[in-house]
Amino acid sequence: xxxxxSSGIYLTSLPSPTTPHHGAGLQHSFLYPSPIRSIxxxxxxxxxxxxxxxxTSASAVHILPHTHQIQKTDYRIKSDVFAVEFxxxxxxxxxxxxxxxxxxxxxxxxxxxxxxxIIVRHGGTITHIRALSSQSILVNGLQRCAxxxxxxxxxxxxxxxxxxxxxxARVYEKVVKKDASMIGLGFDVDADRGVMAVAxxxxxxxxxxxxxxxxxxSVLEDRKWEGPCKVIKFDDGMQPGRIWAGEARGLIxxxx
Numbered sequence: 001x002x003x004x005x006s007s008g009i010y011l012t013s014l015p016s017p018t019t020p021h022h023g024a025g026l027q028h029s030f031l032y033p034s035p036i037r038s039i040x041x042x043x044x045x046x047x048x049x050x051x052x053x054x055x056t057s058a059s060a061v062h063i064l065p066h067t068h069q070i071q072k073t074d075y076r077i078k079s080d081v082f083a084v085e086f087x088x089x090x091x092x093x094x095x096x097x098x099x100x101x102x103x104x105x106x107x108x109x110x111x112x113x114x115x116x117x118i119i120v121r122h123g124g125t126i127t128h129i130r131a132l133s134s135q136s137i138l139v140n141g142l143q144r145c146a147x148x149x150x151x152x153x154x155x156x157x158x159x160x161x162x163x164x165x166x167x168x169a170r171v172y173e174k175v176v177k178k179d180a181s182m183i184g185l186g187f188d189v190d191a192d193r194g195v196m197a198v199a200x201x202x203x204x205x206x207x208x209x210x211x212x213x214x215x216x217x218s219v220l221e222d223r224k225w226e227g228p229c230k231v232i233k234f235d236d237g238m239q240p241g242r243i244w245a246g247e248a249r250g251l252i253x254x255x256x
Contacts, residue, residue, distance in 0.1 A: 103148075
């Protein structure tokens with residue numbers, strides 16, 4: 001939304017394959033007053049309950065849709081939340097990464113006023129989070145791309161190591177360009193095939209190996225896009241692999 005309008009969230013139900021014309025359409029909408037001026041990102045839970053996460057300029061928002069209403073909880077953070085992610089095997093904890101470079105762990109069972117633990121200090125703005133497993137988390141940002149093990153969280157304040165970046169399990173040195181400064185670029189991971197797709201600000205999209213950290217040959221890098229690719233999404237469970245990418249004029253589907 002523009003500066004003169006409140007940021008808004010709209011929840012829409014999609015038609016079922018068995019009843020394509022039943023129950024589809026706008027279900028709920030709500031506007032955010034100041035200080036939330038921007039909505040940056042979202043994520044959906046793998047749980048059948050249908051939880052959603054929204055990252056805004058002042059909070060992470062947990063949304064639990066019901067038939068006739070929604071339950072909405074704001075978890076306030078003094079930084080823009082650019083990345084949110086549920087853990088794959090537990091419906092209650094979730095992660096959020098922000099402009100200040102910290103990744104925080106929340107739990108929907110705990111009061112939203114409880115101060116969250118900072119479990120990773122990434123060393124720069126966090127733009128994407130992907131859970132590779134219940135312990136291994138891939139964090140991408142403007143300064144670096146790295147994996148962290150949740151079993152070894154960042155030391156708590158006031159310890160001597162609190163001000164330093166968290167030791168990563170692995171750093172992907174070649175993925176992030178040194179002059180990277182743009183948020184909102186496409187990024188996704190296919191953990192089963194061990195690849196990640198990363199867009200850059202110059203209009204290129206590349207695929208990288210999670211195992212070796214090396215660039216892979218792919219159809220994505222055969223062309224320079226009209227502008228920065230803002231959306232990348234792997235199609236889970238497809239054979240052969242399929243990935244969707246979005247540019248200024250629409251979506252393009254690739255097989256790999």
